[in-house]
Amino acid sequence: QQQVKQSPQSLIVQKGGISIINCAYENTAFDYFPWYQQFPGKGPALLIAIRPDVSEKKEGRFTISFNKSAKQFSLHIMDSQPGDSATYFCAASITGGYQKVTFGTGTKLQVIP
Amino acid sequence: SQTIHQWPATLVQPVGSPLSLECTVEGTSNPNLYWYRQAAGRGLQLLFYSVGIGQISSEVPQNLSASRPQDRQFILSSKKLLLSDSGFYLCAWSVMSRINYGYTFGSGTRLTVV
Numbered sequence A: 001q002q003q004v005k006q007s008p009q010s011l012i013v014q015k016g017g018i019s020i021i022n023c024a025y026e027n028t029a030f031d032y033f034p035w036y037q038q039f040p041g042k043g044p045a046l047l048i049a050i051r052p053d054v055s056e057k058k059e060g061r062f063t064i065s066f067n068k069s070a071k072q073f074s075l076h077i078m079d080s081q082p083g084d085s086a087t088y089f090c091a092a093s094i095t096g097g098y099q100k101v102t103f104g105t106g107t108k109l110q111v112i113p
Numbered sequence B: 001s002q003t004i005h006q007w008p009a010t011l012v013q014p015v016g017s018p019l020s021l022e023c024t025v026e027g028t029s030n031p032n033l034y035w036y037r038q039a040a041g042r043g044l045q046l047l048f049y050s051v052g053i054g055q056i057s058s059e060v061p062q063n064l065s066a067s068r069p070q071d072r073q074f075i076l077s078s079k080k081l082l083l084s085d086s087g088f089y090l091c092a093w094s095v096m097s098r099i100n101y102g103y104t105f106g107s108g109t110r111l112t113v114v
Helices: none
Strands: A004-007 A010-014 A019-025 A033-038 A045-050 A056-059 A062-067 A072-077 A086-093 A101-103 A107-112 B003-007 B010-013 B019-026 B032-038 B045-052 B055-058 B064-070 B073-078 B087-094 B109-113
Touching: A004 A086, A010 A019, A019 A086, A019 A107, A033 A062, A045 A056, A045 A062, A045 A072, A072 A086, B003 B087, B010 B019, B019 B032, B019 B087, B019 B109, B032 B073, B045 B064, B045 B073, B055 B064, B073 B087
Parallel strands: A010 A107, B010 B109
Antiparallel strands: A004 A019, A019 A072, A033 A045, A033 A086, A056 A062, A062 A072, A086 A101, A086 A107, B003 B019, B019 B073, B032 B045, B032 B087, B045 B055, B064 B073, B087 B109
């Protein structure tokens, strides 16, 4: 019940295209859903996050879509660029306590020119 | 501003040797601290977390241990390394708050056990 399932494992997108990564969760107590971006040899960095009281959050070319009833959320990268090539992790956590974050298994995105 | 420091960046150690990785946080007080391991091309595995000085919780049984001797210092140790301990070790911090800002990760230590 603590798992966050992420797909696809890898993704190749043409420059200018839309990259879509999907995640699903079971634990309805989760109330914070961040996405992390990790470049090779670096630590993950917080990219964008959403709470379940909104269905969509947009920051620049990055958008999170959230479907509370389906317990699913996704990351959309519009106008994908080669610089977006990285591994993306979705995550979920419960506010309060020691803030344990459950991570998805990661999606390696490659944007080709 | 808050910063997190991890060192060393890379480390090659023989099997059976000891290990000490250090992580320090600046610009915040009483952070929650975490050690994660990431195997090559794999996800993030939580190893230890700490909510305060001397308070360590282990998520995965193994030959690693963690200590928090100071509020903003977190150390990952091993008495005898195994080949399977190779990986990318990440320290992270968060502040316990109703407003949840997620984790901030360090730059990681690439450990190769030979």
